[in-house]
Amino acid sequence: MNKLLLIDDEEDVRYSFQRIFDSPEVELATASSGEEGLKLIPKFKPDLVLMDVRMGGMNGLETLRKIRASDPKLLVILMTAYGTTQTAIEAMKLGAYDYLLKPFDAVKIKDLIANALKAARDMKQVVSYQPLLESEDYELGIVGRSEAMQQVFKLIGQVAASDATALITGESGTGKELAARAIYHHSNRSRQSFLAVNCAAIPEQLLESELFGHERGAFTGATNQRIGKFEQCDKGTIFLDEIGDMTPATQTKILRVLQSGTFERVGGNQPIQVDVRVIAATNKHLEQAVAAKQFREDLFYRVNVVRIPMPPLRERADDIPLLVNYFLEKIGREQGHAPKSVAASAIRLLEKYHWPGNVRELENALRRAHVMAKSDAILLSDLPPEISGQSPGATVAPTVGEGAVSDVSALARQLFQWAKRDPKLKVIPAVERELVIQALKETADNQVAAAKLLGITRATLRKRIEKFGIQRELSVK
Numbered sequence: 001m002n003k004l005l006l007i008d009d010e011e012d013v014r015y016s017f018q019r020i021f022d023s024p025e026v027e028l029a030t031a032s033s034g035e036e037g038l039k040l041i042p043k044f045k046p047d048l049v050l051m052d053v054r055m056g057g058m059n060g061l062e063t064l065r066k067i068r069a070s071d072p073k074l075l076v077i078l079m080t081a082y083g084t085t086q087t088a089i090e091a092m093k094l095g096a097y098d099y100l101l102k103p104f105d106a107v108k109i110k111d112l113i114a115n116a117l118k119a120a121r122d123m124k125q126v127v128s129y130q131p132l133l134e135s136e137d138y139e140l141g142i143v144g145r146s147e148a149m150q151q152v153f154k155l156i157g158q159v160a161a162s163d164a165t166a167l168i169t170g171e172s173g174t175g176k177e178l179a180a181r182a183i184y185h186h187s188n189r190s191r192q193s194f195l196a197v198n199c200a201a202i203p204e205q206l207l208e209s210e211l212f213g214h215e216r217g218a219f220t221g222a223t224n225q226r227i228g229k230f231e232q233c234d235k236g237t238i239f240l241d242e243i244g245d246m247t248p249a250t251q252t253k254i255l256r257v258l259q260s261g262t263f264e265r266v267g268g269n270q271p272i273q274v275d276v277r278v279i280a281a282t283n284k285h286l287e288q289a290v291a292a293k294q295f296r297e298d299l300f301y302r303v304n305v306v307r308i309p310m311p312p313l314r315e316r317a318d319d320i321p322l323l324v325n326y327f328l329e330k331i332g333r334e335q336g337h338a339p340k341s342v343a344a345s346a347i348r349l350l351e352k353y354h355w356p357g358n359v360r361e362l363e364n365a366l367r368r369a370h371v372m373a374k375s376d377a378i379l380l381s382d383l384p385p386e387i388s389g390q391s392p393g394a395t396v397a398p399t400v401g402e403g404a405v406s407d408v409s410a411l412a413r414q415l416f417q418w419a420k421r422d423p424k425l426k427v428i429p430a431v432e433r434e435l436v437i438q439a440l441k442e443t444a445d446n447q448v449a450a451a452k453l454l455g456i457t458r459a460t461l462r463k464r465i466e467k468f469g470i471q472r473e474l475s476v477k
């Protein structure tokens with residue numbers, strides 16, 4: 001349940017927000033003045049505050065200043081009318097998370113709020129770096145008792161106590177983001193903001209402006225000044241995720257911030273001074289990127305002050321039973337019932353598997369198995385075929401029903417995960433192409449049978465073969 005507090009002196013606005021957020025996932029409280037809002041905050045404990053700038057009594061900026069002084073981690077989104085963006089910029093400098101322009105666009109509001117809530121969660125959910133399996137509130141720990149994880153916990157503890165830049169490396173899904181949050185939560189800056197920026201997910205041209213902001217007119221489309229994450233996060237911690245994916249220009253700017261704490265907004269020439277702690281992560285081999293001149297060597301040394309290598313899951317198989325318990329407990333809690341158990345034979349198989357997607361893959365596999373399991377125990381046959389080693393043909397559900405549909409949605413979620421990591425992957429064409437190839441293989445290139453299997457006409461199949469350039473022995477039968 002997410003708690004939103006709306007502070008606005010106009011009843012119409014409060015009413016329309018009540019309509020937009022009439023959902024079981026959101027609890028909305030409203031206040032009609034800054035004073036009232038400030039009184040409500042300690043009682044209601046919102047995850048996010050939405051606030052009008054222009055109000056009778058204490059105005060939005062003053063209220064924001066007070067909120068920031070008493071709780072720098074509480075995120076605030078300001079709402080302002082067109083033409084008063086200068087105030088919005090002021091608000092960002094005071095540490096507002098973002099601002100919304102009136103009149104509102106409901107889709108934009110929802111997106112922005114979803115992002116802000118994720119940032120609020122990152123800051124608030126304490127990630128503990130000790131295995132906490134026995135305790136009551138163990139949900140958010142980094143789980144692991146293996147030698148390799150003990151080493152990780154030690155490093156996290158050491159780097160958290162200092163203000164040094166840390167570089168977390170490791171394969172996808174090994175828990176890099178979790179480790180970054182654990183460092184933050186145990187650092188001296190834990191009462192200040194934590195903002196994560198995924199350098200791979202933001203288009204190159206926008207990343208620099210996201211990090212450092214821009215001046216009005218800095219480039220086509222820059223109609224207003226914008227405050228970047230470094231400025232917003234002053235005194236706090238910034239998490240540069242996928243740091244290996246930055247352009248040389250952005251690398252140069254990051255180097256300068258790390259060396260001197262200064263930068264300029266894109267298109268600006270006034271140096272801005274900030275005090276930000278940087279934690280970086282990457283699944284790339286940065287030494288190789290340096291050798292290939294894709295990553296600045298001087299920047300590499302600057303971020304590599306403390307290196308935390310996250311071990312791949314296959315190298316710490318002794319943690320697998322522990323992780324299985326942890327995730328089943330978590331899934332059980334989410335769904336409001338007792339956790340399912342796992343057959344010993346299934347555990348043995350999980351311990352042997354090579355886990356290319358690491359802990360994330362394990363969690364997904366368990367979620368899927370949870371759906372497949374017909375009783376309160378997960379059996380070998382409930383595990384995904386790539387793990388249980390069954391041929392995919394054997395797992396095609398004989399009855400097309402819930403099972404098959406949930407298989408497909410698990411698959412879709414997996415594909416979206418990949419697509420998020422690899423922007424070049426176009427999900428639908430990629431899947432379509434693969435389906436056509438597999439159908440032709442399955443039917444020994446019999447187009448009639450393949451089309452039937454795919455549920456499309458033969459003419460459509462032919463078009464697809466041509467479109468995707470699938471060259472095969474086409475035996476028409």
Ligand SMILES: Nc1ncnc2c1ncn2[C@@H]1O[C@H](COP(=O)(O)OP(=O)(O)OP(=O)(O)O)[C@@H](O)[C@H]1O
Nearest residue numbers: 141142143171172173174175176177178283359360
């Ligand atoms: N040791 C662990 N204990 C519990 N959960 C973990 C552990 N490691 C990872 N997870 C969970 O696995 C998922 C992936 O972790 P995370 O996002 O931190 O990985 P990552 O290394 O940043 O991956 P990517 O490179 O794909 O971004 C998350 O849901 C995280 O909570």
Ligand SMILES: [Mg+2]
Nearest residue numbers: 176177241281
């Ligand atoms: Mg990550």
